[in-house]
Amino acid sequence: MKFFTEFGLYLLTLKGMFSRPENGKMYWKEFMHQCSDIGIGSLGIVAIISVFMGAVSTLQTAYQLVSPLIPVSTIAQIVRDTVILEFSPTLVCIVLAGVVGSKIASELGNMRVSEQIDALEIMGINTKSYLIMPKLMASIFMIPMLVVISMVLSIIGGRLAGTATGILSTAAFDKGLHQYFKPYNVFFALAKSYTFAFIISSIPAFYGYNVQGGALEIGRASTKAVVVSCVLVLFADYLLSALLL
Amino acid sequence: MIEIKNIKKGFGNKTVINDVSAVFKTGKCNLIIGTSGSGKTVLMKCLVGLFEPDSGEIIYDGQSFSDMNEENRKNLRQSIGMLFQGSALFDSMTVEQNVMFPLDMFTKSSYTEKLKRVNEVLDRVNLKDANNKFPAEISGGMKKRVGIARAIVLNPKYLFCDEPNSGLDPQTSLLIDKLIKEITIEYNITTVVNTHDMNSVMEVGDHIMYMYQGVKEWEGSNKEIIFSKNKLLNDFIFASEFLRDAKDMRMLEVRGKIDNNRDMDELMK
Numbered sequence: 001m002k003f004f005t006e007f008g009l010y011l012l013t014l015k016g017m018f019s020r021p022e023n024g025k026m027y028w029k030e031f032m033h034q035c036s037d038i039g040i041g042s043l044g045i046v047a048i049i050s051v052f053m054g055a056v057s058t059l060q061t062a063y064q065l066v067s068p069l070i071p072v073s074t075i076a077q078i079v080r081d082t083v084i085l086e087f088s089p090t091l092v093c094i095v096l097a098g099v100v101g102s103k104i105a106s107e108l109g110n111m112r113v114s115e116q117i118d119a120l121e122i123m124g125i126n127t128k129s130y131l132i133m134p135k136l137m138a139s140i141f142m143i144p145m146l147v148v149i150s151m152v153l154s155i156i157g158g159r160l161a162g163t164a165t166g167i168l169s170t171a172a173f174d175k176g177l178h179q180y181f182k183p184y185n186v187f188f189a190l191a192k193s194y195t196f197a198f199i200i201s202s203i204p205a206f207y208g209y210n211v212q213g214g215a216l217e218i219g220r221a222s223t224k225a226v227v228v229s230c231v232l233v234l235f236a237d238y239l240l241s242a243l244l245l
Numbered sequence: 246m247i248e249i250k251n252i253k254k255g256f257g258n259k260t261v262i263n264d265v266s267a268v269f270k271t272g273k274c275n276l277i278i279g280t281s282g283s284g285k286t287v288l289m290k291c292l293v294g295l296f297e298p299d300s301g302e303i304i305y306d307g308q309s310f311s312d313m314n315e316e317n318r319k320n321l322r323q324s325i326g327m328l329f330q331g332s333a334l335f336d337s338m339t340v341e342q343n344v345m346f347p348l349d350m351f352t353k354s355s356y357t358e359k360l361k362r363v364n365e366v367l368d369r370v371n372l373k374d375a376n377n378k379f380p381a382e383i384s385g386g387m388k389k390r391v392g393i394a395r396a397i398v399l400n401p402k403y404l405f406c407d408e409p410n411s412g413l414d415p416q417t418s419l420l421i422d423k424l425i426k427e428i429t430i431e432y433n434i435t436t437v438v439n440t441h442d443m444n445s446v447m448e449v450g451d452h453i454m455y456m457y458q459g460v461k462e463w464e465g466s467n468k469e470i471i472f473s474k475n476k477l478l479n480d481f482i483f484a485s486e487f488l489r490d491a492k493d494m495r496m497l498e499v500r501g502k503i504d505n506n507r508d509m510d511e512l513m514k
Contacts, residue, residue, distance in 0.1 A: 123323070
């Protein structure tokens with residue numbers, strides 16, 4: 001029963017976002033601010049994770065491909081497809097669910113508890129629209145970009161690890177990268193990242209916006225937002241893979 | 246003028262406000278007083294539209310708030326200013342940006358015009374040289390003054406203050422009270438103040454409404470409150486022995502039984 005109540009409230013929160021902005025310029029300013037916070041703010045962690053993710057993928061794939069019949073360039077092909085299809089969209093979004101999700105939930109939760117949201121409401125501002133919409137739009141705009149950056153950095157990381165450890169040469173890695181490349185995989189990865197971006201911004205925004213209580217509840221809402229977002233990302237990952245592959 | 250008629254509000258099975266009616270006059274400081282949990286804050290939140298009353302009517306200068314659609318409510322809200330208990334300043338903005346925010350959102354004035362208006366209101370609340378400070382860098386009293394400045398920057402017709410003196414020392418409380426009173430008269434607005442503070446009641450209470458367990462128990466002015474025979478009100482107002490003594494002394498003064506201009510130094514000897 002509680003699930004349906006929460007789900008209904010979530011849908012109502014999303015519905016409440018759609019209204020004519022009081023001042024388009026202010027909404028744009030807030031959108032740009034969120035783009036910077038979510039996009040630029042998460043770039044460092046995404047870069048670090050991606051490089052190591054690609055490097056580890058190369059080493060582990062090489063470790064498993066022991067047959068002399070399989071050319072070494074296949075390692076790069078496997079790394080490329082694993083990174084594009086799964087690691088970059090899913091793993092990066094799981095990390096972003098923690099980084100961006102907890103930030104959104106705690107920011108809105110703090111605004112709710114300290115009556116800042118009430119202050120905006122009294123001014124005649126649609127707070128769902130002004131506070132949630134820019135975060136949602138910024139996530140949908142920036143997270144796929146981060147995923148694309150992650151793909152590139154992972155492949156670079158894999159190439160560096162492969163050549164540094166002597167597993168395969170740069171020429172062999174580059175050859176593998178071009179083998180049987182399907183552009184549809186990138187489309188699939190982007191479809192996933194748009195879906196995950198929506199999940200990891202709307203769920204924390206919902207939990208943060210509806211916090212009741214004090215600092216303890218903000219912490220709880222933030223944790224719950226991250227947990228629910230991660231579970232939903234994994235569920236959506238399975239669903240999209242089943243539908244689109 | 247704000248008129249409320251038979252307001253009822255409950256949460257679950259608990260009735261928090263039960264059939265409250267009152268008139269809050271323009272140019273006056275209208276105070277809502279009462280113990281914690283008496284329904285003052287809920288009533289104020291109903292007045293500003295943060296809570297929807299279960300029944301009853303709220304009328305702003307002849308316009309029924311309850312009958313308004315969302316668009317009209319939005320327009321009305323632009324003529325409402327509110328000072329929150331915790332000031333509710335935006336943490337990520339400086340004092341200047343906080344006060345300028347309503348102007349940014351609802352006016353098309355140039356930056357210079359907006360800045361001029363911001364400085365005007367900050368000056369009005371006696372807050373200079375704090376434009377570039379963040380809320381975390383200023384004192385509680387200053388935060389309240391920034392809150393007042395933000396509330397009046399759009400020249401509101403109605404001002405609501407929820408516990409403006411909470412967490413402030415008596416001197417700063419008096420300054421805030423005086424400021425609210427002055428602004429009410431100067432801008433000729435309808436001010437509704439929610440308070441526990443007895444100094445506020447005596448200093449600025451043009452019209453006082455005492456609430457007890459969600460019901461309006463007493464209504465009158467700060468001149469009348471001292472002579473009230475309402476036991477619940479007296480227990481609330483004169484809760485301390487000191488205040489009871491002060492009241493007895495005042496009664497004796499008024500009845501001419503003791504000299505109003507008595508020499509206290511002489512008496513102390």
